[in-house]
Amino acid sequence: MTNVSIKDLTLEFGSLRVLDQLNMEIAEGEFLVLLGASGCGKSTLLNCIAGLLDVTEGQIHIGGKNVTWEEPNDRGIGMVFQSYALYPQMTVEGNLSFGLKNARMPKDEIKRRVDRAAEILQIEPLMKRKPGALSGGQRQRVAIGRALVRDVDVFLFDEPLSNLDAKLRADLRVEIKRLHQRLNNTMIYVTHDQVEAMTLADRIAIMKGGVVQQLATPDEIYNRPTNRYVAGFIGSPEMNFFEGSLEGADAATFVTGGVQLPVGNYEFSTEKAANAAVSMGIRPESVVTGELSSKEPFTATVEVEIVEPMGADTLVWTKLAGVDFRFRMDGTASVAAGDKIAIGFDPSKGSMFDAKSELRL
Amino acid sequence: MAEAKRPIRLLRNMNSKIAAIPMILTAMVVFIGCTVWTVVYSFTKSRLLPKLDFVGFDQYERLWNSNRWLISVENLFIYGVCSLVLSLLIGFLLAVMLDQKIRFENTIRTIILYPFALSFVVTGLVWQWLLNPDFGVQNVVRSLGWQSFTFDPIYDANIVIFGILIAAIWQGSGLIMVLMLAGLRGIDEEIWKAARVDGIPKWKTYVVVIIPMMKPVFITALVLISSGIIKVYDLVVAQTNGGPGLSSEVPAKYVIDNMFRAQNLGQAFAASTMMLLGVLIILALFGLTQIRGRKNAS
């Protein structure tokens, strides 16, 4: 059953069109992540859903009700912000109960809800403190608590972890996931961090320029990116791209810079056409080195240019078919610039895009 | 699913519109309405009471033939140019002085700024007393033995405007100093380090590097000083009341005197319209330089 549905949503700031005819259906209990580069309109979309921005055109339905022109507090949503946005002059308790007091809820009900939220988030000892006396992680817990007490079906998160340091971010990420499993309500989560997106999401919506590029499960987005932008955006280090064309009788070979990659087993999602200009993307993770490489459909020997050790694994920069080519090796591998290494990979497991339309082939 | 009706535009955000009513009234009724009213009535021969008897440019002709108005404009011009140049110069030099890591900086800043808290009336009266030739500075210097010493700007029609200028600078330079000091403090410490490494002498760093970087501060100061200049009224009334004779009259005083004493409303309206015109010309020039500056930058 659908919980949040967005129909032909357009939003303009003056003449600047930030969201363009956007459609999206989010199921009840789903964890949807909006992922995209900064400035692509993620927060704008979230603010539209929350009712904090007046939409230019289109409709928003939450829980089957058209809420396009409802006030934010009447939409059945709770929201968590990047900067926490706690009211600095109120205690934690005051922050949690502010919304409920505005709704003129009875005192004992307010207390019950605040206590429950505090227990879930383990912030009971902090209730009498002001936000200024809390650490970043504690503040964000309180901010989540403020959404929690509203007892709503839809949670909206706008980059809630971006202001935290790396370790806290990882901790809180797990907690948010746990919270979702426990409450099982719909969550719409904005981030520009792909690790967060991949780890949290049931589905990810990748946005660019106010348009959703791909809306799919993390697995699908990673393995079958729908266009070249998504392919390049997801994955770190970035996918290696080769420009070339499909040759041969049944277009079973990809030719680039004098190198031939066999793509006979590639699952085409469109009609394949020989001689068309094509970009081929190979993930750095899918390259095999050493002895195992000889089993792969494509093998080559390359010279190492730069080595970037990253602990768990090592990133190696080389050249293949005349362009930069990066791949990952085990962190324990000993390589140095100038070494010659045998590599191998299966081009059929890569992604191919039409060079002009940049869409997946 | 039913399409929710788009609410009526006017009713959305109603509280905000209600709250803005005083602002809207002030902007439309006072700033636009009253200004237009005055401009319209400057073309009438209103005397004691405003009347819509249009007489074309008669009032303006009379205005520019009036000796008193010509003196007022000349005074404003001299006062304006001098006060602009001196305020900027003195304000900047004082700020540089305070920026030398001197001791008691706070105390000294307090001393330089306190006159700004005083009203023009108080300022005018104090300096009237200080410049009083029988008791003030002139008298004191003479009593020290220098019998021919003369310094009586308030009683000398030729230099009376400079007497007012002294008081005005005393009152207002602290403000400019504070602005400039904030500007100086806002400049990245590393600029100074870079200049030192390059071996540029301090004074040259100020002239070549710092002043150009402080352009926005100078512009703010400029706007502030200019808007003060055109308003100058209280100071003159308190310090000299336009005298001796007509020698320290200013346009603002010409307007008020015609409006409430001479009962010559038409003249007052014409004169105030000329003041407005002066402001508009300055604003336009200012806007032009800003636009040109922006073009050059891009």
Place this chain on the structure above:
Amino acid sequence: MPADNMTVPSGPKPKKTLSAHNIILYGVVGLVCFYYLLPLWVMVMTSLKGMPEIRVGNIFAPPLEITFEPWHKAWFTACTGLNCDGLSRGFWNSVQILVPSAIISIFIASVNGYALSNWKFKGSEIFFAILLFGAFIPYQVMIYPIVIILREIGLMGKLGGLVLVHTIFGMPILTLLFRNYFSGLPEELFKAARVDGAGFWGIYFRIMLPMSLPIFVVAMIIQITGIWNDFLFGVIYTKPDTWPMTVQLNNIVNAVQGVKEYNVNMAATLLTGLVPLVIYFVSGKLFVRGIAAGAVKG
């Protein structure tokens, strides 16, 4: 120049406490302070002397015999026209003008600034632009139509009229001040409060006000000194009975008839300057911040 390097001493940096540079610097600092303090010194000294001593003595010299008679006279018995009850009348008039003017103007301007930064509506920016532009229009252009408006609504010559005028003319600068301040507060805080169901006034009183005390103090400082020091509006929109202190002061000191009592004049001048001076010395840094904030953009 490797040869030079060999001769560089390697000990600690030589100490220079009394360098020529420092002597000149502190000399200039001393002169500057002298110039700015001189009027205050002379005011205080003159106000503590008897008239005979003033006639023979030097205005810079401290009194041989201290007397508080001039202060007493200035406050209780100095004459303006027919009233001989001293400056105290003007003082209380000014207080009666100041308190409501400051409160009302700050309240209205803060709500305006809040609406302009958080609840923009179509046209709000245009009204604000007109309002800011209005800050540059010379008062003389709008004075007479306002007389008519006040007469029509029955406030001419009454304190209420002057309160209204101060609210109107304080609006541009204060609105700018508050708008900039509220725009600087995190926008997400405002959004969070809306999600929490607070409305226009709820957010203003519960969220914004408690966070904005410093800027309210700054606005208070601007308004208290500005309104207290006003002369022009006081002269025009009040009657002798309700004259504010500055107007009464000017009439006492610049009265044509009678013998000039310079000591009483200076005591009166000091008394009038006392309120803003106290505000200035008490508020310290905030005053500086206030004028700097008020100065942004003019």
